[in-house]
Amino acid sequence: MASAPDRPGIPEPPGRDATPVRRRGRALEQAIFQAVFDQLLEVGYAGLTMDGVATAAGTGKAPLYRRWSDKKALLSDALRDRLPDADDVEIVGDLRRDLLAVLRFMFSACTVTGDPALQLAKAEADPTHDVVRARISAPARRMMLDVLRAGEARGEVRPGAATPLIARVGIAVVVYQNLTGRDGLDDAFIEQVVDEVLLPLVRDPDRAAPGGGGERPDR
Amino acid sequence: MASAPDRPGIPEPPGRDATPVRRRGRALEQAIFQAVFDQLLEVGYAGLTMDGVATAAGTGKAPLYRRWSDKKALLSDALRDRLPDADDVEIVGDLRRDLLAVLRFMFSACTVTGDPALQLAKAEADPTHDVVRARISAPARRMMLDVLRAGEARGEVRPGAATPLIARVGIAVVVYQNLTGRDGLDDAFIEQVVDEVLLPLVRDPDRAAPGGGGERPDR
């Protein structure tokens, strides 16, 4: 890096130019949090260093360790500071609007300062991710879409339901379950997803369910 | 030497007891892969070291570097070796069974050797995860369920659809989208999820959709 004569990415605190401005307290803290997310975006979680954060914030490591005992604490605090507040979600009593509101809340959490938060996880598994995407995610989505299209052709799936978006619903639920809650991902769960989510979502409500193996085994 | 009196977690290759058995080729490779996953499970991705893998496999680092140029390559290969094969998924032409098959494929990928693969990501973001769960995931699920129950009470949601599982469908799709594909997570996507997944899944097919704002804006 190092663009100009000195000090590349420093926030240039709200002061004159060449004048050395020394931030304090809350202002400095905010600058540090910002630096954390900038770094996260730039080098990923794995590449996050205290030196890096300090430099990006235009400060030294001392002020960091004066506030937080270690890297972990800093990151937690930064996150806490930036994440959206669930209390801000307005539930108005209209189904569609409320569903949108909750999902937008998730969305804003996913995109705090441009990327991190939930996406943190991603950066790590770098080498992993390529393999997993190629070997698992991509084929799974493709297969799922094929299954839906075939079902549509047979009349088992309502017309228009065989979309890429719907194809990834089941997958998303499984992955999400795997990511959260250590337990809870087992075959019973899989069946539940199929019977309580996918089939109801995808079947033609007109035709009665064509008998077969699984009419909501209840659970 | 040195396999007899000490050395705790060594696979003890298929040979007699105190006799030092020296694995080669494929056998050694498999032992190494196993060690990778053991370590992953034990210390997480962040704590994974070449020394650790070598020790767990009961070998030295030399054989590792003789096979793989670096840690990344080793991990990728281990994954490639263990991940399930999409070609093994049997699509038989029955909607429910096929949906199950695809989801089970995802499931097996999520639980290779007990944990890693997709879950790798998780271990990393440790400090993150606690905060995110408390501040985002948990409240989002709770809110979503509340929204559904309220809708059910109003008759907008079909009876029985206000379940914890269904409540997390939308969330899962958003998180999944965030985890995969850098792009594609924007407000248009959110609306699409609501209009093409959640509402169809949750609404009472009997009552015509009560007008309102979004009758499948198509997209």
Next chain:
DNA sequence: GAGATTAGGAGACTCTTTGGTCTCTTACAA
């Protein structure tokens, strides 16, 4: 306002961890 006090910016320093290389001896396989 002047002087005292607090906390910031900068960076040197220590210590540990770990990736990666290399060597040496010896078991296994052809």
Next chain:
DNA sequence: TTGTAAGAGACCAAAGAGTCTCCTAATCTC
């Protein structure tokens, strides 16, 4: 018997966490 590769571990260098010191800007107190 002989070549190849395994097991063991020493060794090196880079990187990064965390500590500490120095000097001074901002802020507080009188």
